[in-house]
Amino acid sequence: DAKTTQPTSMDCAEGRAANLPCNHSTISGNEYVYWYRQIHSQGPQYIIHGLKNNETNEMASLIITEDRKSSTLILPHATLRDTAVYYCIVRVAQFTGTASKLTFGTGTRLQVTL
Amino acid sequence: EAQVTQNPRYLITVTGKKLTVTCSQNMNHEYMSWYRQDPGLGLRQIYYSMNVEVTDKGDVPEGYKVSRKEKRNFPLILESPSPNQTSLYFCASSPASGTRAYNEQFFGPGTRLTVL
Numbered sequence: 001d002a003k004t005t006q007p008t009s010m011d012c013a014e015g016r017a018a019n020l021p022c023n024h025s026t027i028s029g030n031e032y033v034y035w036y037r038q039i040h041s042q043g044p045q046y047i048i049h050g051l052k053n054n055e056t057n058e059m060a061s062l063i064i065t066e067d068r069k070s071s072t073l074i075l076p077h078a079t080l081r082d083t084a085v086y087y088c089i090v091r092v093a094q095f096t097g098t099a100s101k102l103t104f105g106t107g108t109r110l111q112v113t114l
Numbered sequence: 115e116a117q118v119t120q121n122p123r124y125l126i127t128v129t130g131k132k133l134t135v136t137c138s139q140n141m142n143h144e145y146m147s148w149y150r151q152d153p154g155l156g157l158r159q160i161y162y163s164m165n166v167e168v169t170d171k172g173d174v175p176e177g178y179k180v181s182r183k184e185k186r187n188f189p190l191i192l193e194s195p196s197p198n199q200t201s202l203y204f205c206a207s208s209p210a211s212g213t214r215a216y217n218e219q220f221f222g223p224g225t226r227l228t229v230l
Contacts, residue, residue: 034218041224041226043204043206043223043224044157044204045221046218101162102149102157102159103156103157104156105156
């Protein structure tokens, strides 16, 4: 799986958009970008994923650059409950054997403040 | 409510005393997995199961056992716990199927284990 690079930490004011960047310059053509988050020692939570098109769901939007070397997770109106560590993961689509595991890096610690 | 449950949530035990951490999911997922999370080491996979009666080792299987007799349950067994197994454990499940790309994993709330 391709390696990802994320900032260690970010701050965001409540109600504002939180834009979390992720670099994955060695991504392969068959690898997807996934985002998970972990709120203080709770189980990680899936947010969104994408291949090359921008994606949006009820939680967030995912913007992937045309060359697919980087992406941005956008929380449109951050709340205090969005304070968490956000993990960007790049992995193949196949879900067989050891390809099933999720490998989390250090992630970005997002602090949402009043 | 669709969920993955783990029990117990917290456990303090002593070296060598066998224990089982249960994991159950109500989403009819084929895939289940156990991870441990340690500071500075991230999330590491212990064992996984692609379906009933099919289990395989992850990255750190030593000292652990699992079984998958039913689709919904995937218990983690520590036959003789040691202090280096003190960790935060997560069970996860997924509606995995072969090469399907959309394979989000649903995690349980975690079990914090301390082995003295």
